Amino acid sequence: MRRRAITSRDVAERAGVSQASVSRAFTPGATLSPALRERIKKAAEELDYIPNSIASSLTRARTNTIALIIGDTDNPFYIHVLRAFLAALQARGQQALTFTVAPGATSDDAIRQVLRFRVDGIILTAAQVSTRVVSLCEDRGIPIILFNRYIPGADLPVVRCDNFGGGRLMAQALIAAGARSFALIKGDPMGTTSQDRAKGFFAGLAEAGLAAAAVTALEGGSTYNGALEAFSRAYGADDALPDAVFAVNDIMAMAAIDRFRHQLGRRVPEDVMVAGFDNLPEGARLPYRLTTLDQPVGKMVAETLALLDQRRSGEATERLVPSRLIWRDTVPGLAPAAAIPPPAPARSQS
Amino acid sequence: MRRRAITSRDVAERAGVSQASVSRAFTPGATLSPALRERIKKAAEELDYIPNSIASSLTRARTNTIALIIGDTDNPFYIHVLRAFLAALQARGQQALTFTVAPGATSDDAIRQVLRFRVDGIILTAAQVSTRVVSLCEDRGIPIILFNRYIPGADLPVVRCDNFGGGRLMAQALIAAGARSFALIKGDPMGTTSQDRAKGFFAGLAEAGLAAAAVTALEGGSTYNGALEAFSRAYGADDALPDAVFAVNDIMAMAAIDRFRHQLGRRVPEDVMVAGFDNLPEGARLPYRLTTLDQPVGKMVAETLALLDQRRSGEATERLVPSRLIWRDTVPGLAPAAAIPPPAPARSQS
């Protein structure tokens, strides 16, 4: 039943040429007379020949495969990032070896796996790595690029949003909207993204002369449920609410809105303003109409792949992409709702 | 800079053994004296040796890699499915080569790619294939398993939810809740999933003596935005609403609720009942509290991997998994809200 696979040698025999010529017929750019090429293609077609790229990977020492390691699949933002990478990689004709890593866990195991496969590059999203494993990659000349995260010790190329700048911008915006007391809900304590957004937010407040005492800090673990619990513990039925809540990502901002509206019967933005960060398509929908900061996923993905192409794994590079304020309805009064561009989805409409 | 990779030969030299013994030291189950094994492991460690699985794939004719082809990343359900597969595959020590396919497009190109890579199996989710490509897989002994879809022509193993039964069940439930006029919104016109749910729904109505005339059928393309547009066209501010809406998936049910509540100012369920299918975690949240049918993703994924292990690619097998009614707040009166189990997330809380 499971017959031996058809190889280039079988095709060669049928076409009456050498095996090397068959290989050339399937190698773009190889020199081969049109006559031979045609004869070979015909024989290959008749035999349903499909070249074995495992074998070609072995000789060329390139697999045409990129590893995608994603550390926070609970945050829809990284799902959109994953979709964008998968689409972009496919468009480039590259394969994607996808790994997910439990939050908090290190991606060392995944990377060791990936190293066996001799991938052409590694993209690391919202996940941790040890410097030990980073140097294993460097020794092998396999570029590893950080997406929206940096690692203080290691000197890796990174593409990230200006998280600090975004946090600062949002502080200014909320102050302009009249807020003077705040809650800030943070995400992954190990993640530089959450930390930088929080730092930027505090910096923005400080510049306006508002003390850190005006801020209640909460931990939401970057998930909807984590944030819902944090808000439930922090704000009961009779508690006074802050003027504004800044969630370091949209999914936690959505949890804030749900807590206030559906469990406490408060109004957003009249009783409490809420703002997020990411510009998820989900946050743009009618139950939320969330004011947020846009992370340009498409642009960040393109920058990442461009860095990968340069593959100077030695030189550290940083591509900082700015975020942009998106005014919707959960913070009052600064921009007409109609003027707000919808988020640009990764590939199609969500 | 990029030095030659360390191979088993280097390790052999350092340990003073043959290259074959090094290979055995890294092959579970191979016979090798403990003394040698230890000496080899030590040398390997010192050299940072990582076995090349491209080479081993070539000799063993197994890559330990499964292709995941997913055709509808706009529907969050399939994102949850993808996450579940990635987690399960990793737990089994297998790699996942992930492809997305644009809705409506065929996965033939992706499968041809994958065939070059000599994957150990292909899982096809919400995507089309041609019978031509199916037979290419069969010829090569590569099992291909359909997840939540079947292909009338081809005789492929499939794991799917009892979509017909679920649609029928929901018809009965809505009738029991008092509904007599209905809107039904369908998804991908090419997808058997959407079709079967709709058929089951009509069957359930017919059994209760309700004519198909009591149903307004809409096309939502399985997306939030597609469904929102369909409802916007079908129901304006002054239009009478049906007693109940059955959306063939949750994401379209969420669009229905948003349209009615936020754009038309109607109440759900008082003015119109809404039910979905999938039991998305998103639909369980406070703004929706959606009544729906649960698809047991974890179980379906486990069944799929079990089928893959059998890899009798000739025999067609069908694993039908039942769905279960989840009563929440968008259909009144049949079960206490507190008694409803939350959806079981793929890996952790969403």
Place this chain on the structure above:
DNA sequence: CTGAAAGCGCTTACAG
């Protein structure tokens, strides 16, 4: 238990 050798299916200098 261990080693020498053949082989997996390609690519790519090297000749001609």
Place this chain on the structure above:
DNA sequence: CTGAAAGCGCTTACAG
């Protein structure tokens, strides 16, 4: 332009 041959880094009969 084309072919014969070596080689990529493993695994696995086959001897000993």
